[in-house]
Amino acid sequence: MKALVFNKVPEILEVPVPVPEHGSVLIKVLYSSICNTDIEIIKGYMGFKGILGHEFVGEVVTSESRFFGQRVVGEINCSCGECYLCLTGRKTHCPYRSTLGIMDHDGVFAEYCVLPESNLHLVPEDIDPEIAVFTEPLAAAVEIFEQIQIRPSQNVFIFGAGKLGLLISQVFRLNGCETITFDISESKVKKARSMGIHAALVQTLSESDKAEICVECTGNADGIDIALKHLYPRGKLILKTTVEKCEKIDLNQIVINEFEIIGSRCGLFEPALSLLGQRLVNPQPMITKVFSFEEILKAFECAVKPEIIKVIIKH
Ligand SMILES: [Zn+2]
Ligand SMILES: [Zn+2]
Structure with missing residues (x-):
């Protein structure tokens, strides 16, 4: 073959x-x-x-x-x-x-x-x-909900409107949280918006814009730094990116801000197939x-x- x-x-x-x-x-x-x-x-x-x-x-x-x-x-x-x-x-x-x-x-x-x-x-x-x-990448998106409790009153920033980011954004939308998806690329932001996702250019974020939960799925090593900058103290950072060369991060800011950092990988297939079957994720x-x-x-x-x-x- x-x-x-x-x-x-x-x-x-x-x-x-x-x-x-x-x-x-x-x-x-x-x-x-x-x-x-x-x-x-x-x-x-x-x-x-x-x-x-x-x-x-x-x-x-x-x-x-x-x-x-x-x-x-x-x-x-x-x-x-x-x-x-x-x-x-x-x-x-x-x-x-x-x-x-x-x-x-x-x-x-x-x-x-x-x-x-x-x-x-x-x-x-x-x-x-x-x-x-x-199914496989959607299962990875749903895995976040197996790992942490997310309340509808919490606001969420998703960094990266690529392959995984657009799936994660669609799953968060079902949860009722106020969610914004950020990307550096204008075409990706446009794409996300055309899918009914609340999206914006990451360049429009000001220093004071923060979220209770940040999801990092940019696929870039420096995405983690940006995500940490926009996390409230005691906020949760979900890491999805794996790269060949990873970035060094300043651990002091994690201690000082009492950030919770959660690595997230593969998830269950049944809920992913169910979401696709019900057309809740498209x-x-x-x-x-x-x-x-x-x-x-x-x-x-x-x-x-x-x-x-x-x-x-x-x-
Ligand atoms: Zn994959
Ligand atoms: Zn074993």
């Missing part, structure tokens, strides 16, 4: 179709999408080598599987299920885990991929495959362009441009 393999540079290579081990199934990839993590991996993040990609919708082709012939999305962390962290409800933190297209596990930018059957979720018929490809306007798999290198060139939101690959 053809796959996008990363080893110093990304290239399309002919590789063998993967063979699923016990408990895993073979999945034919239908759609995938490019995430900031993929772009960071190409810069050296995680030191990953292998087939890239972790956001996908596919059809199970292993005939013994209960999902055989059906459309699925898959959780990206493959954990051991037996260690202390797995047994205490933290399987995304299993020290023995591999992660689809990110760590020790070949990804989805290929004809086929392999995942444990227990990682899979059926995609309801009424969710289009191009929309279902957003990622459709975020799709900038759909490329065929043969054009995936071009798709990457496109995905790094600042005016681009989400690039989808049709396999």
Whole structure:
């Protein structure tokens, strides 16, 4: 099969179709999408080598599987299920885990991929495959609500109106909080507004503008500094950005202001699929362009441009 393999540079290579081990199934990839993590991996993040990609919708082709012939999305962390962290409800933190297209596990930018059957979720018929490809990043957005209690009376600043920021903004809107999404790019602010999101240029923020909760999802190392500047004392900062080179921050200001800093990563798929199924989150306007798999290198060139939101690959 053809796959996008990363080893110093990304290239399309002919590789063998993967063979699923016990408990895993073979999945034919239908759609995938490019995430900031993929772009960071190409810069050296995680030191990953292998087939890239972790956001996908596919059809199970292993005939013994209960999902055989059906459309699925898959959780990206493959954990051991037996260690202390797995047994205490933290399987995304299993020290023995591999992660689809990110760590020790070949990804989805290929004809086929392999995942444990227990990682899979059926995609309801009424969710289009191009929309279902957003399940993984939307689950990461919903994870914030698993981690902290957010009261409707609290105001929220979201930094970054990109791939993840627009999903997070849509989820916060459901909570009834006064939320403003900031970006440095005029086109991203315009895009957010066209989706009914309250958005503004970050340059318009004055020093006294502050929020009880700041969510940092700019994808840039210096975003964290900006977010901290606009957080009230005892406020909460949610960090979503992972980058190849991270910024040093002044810890004194965290002590003095008693800031609470919460790292946030992968989330549950069920609530994400439910939000998509109920049309409470609509990622459709975020799709900038759909490329065929043969054009995936071009798709990457496109995905790094600042005016681009989400690039989808049709396999
Ligand atoms: Zn992702
Ligand atoms: Zn484990």
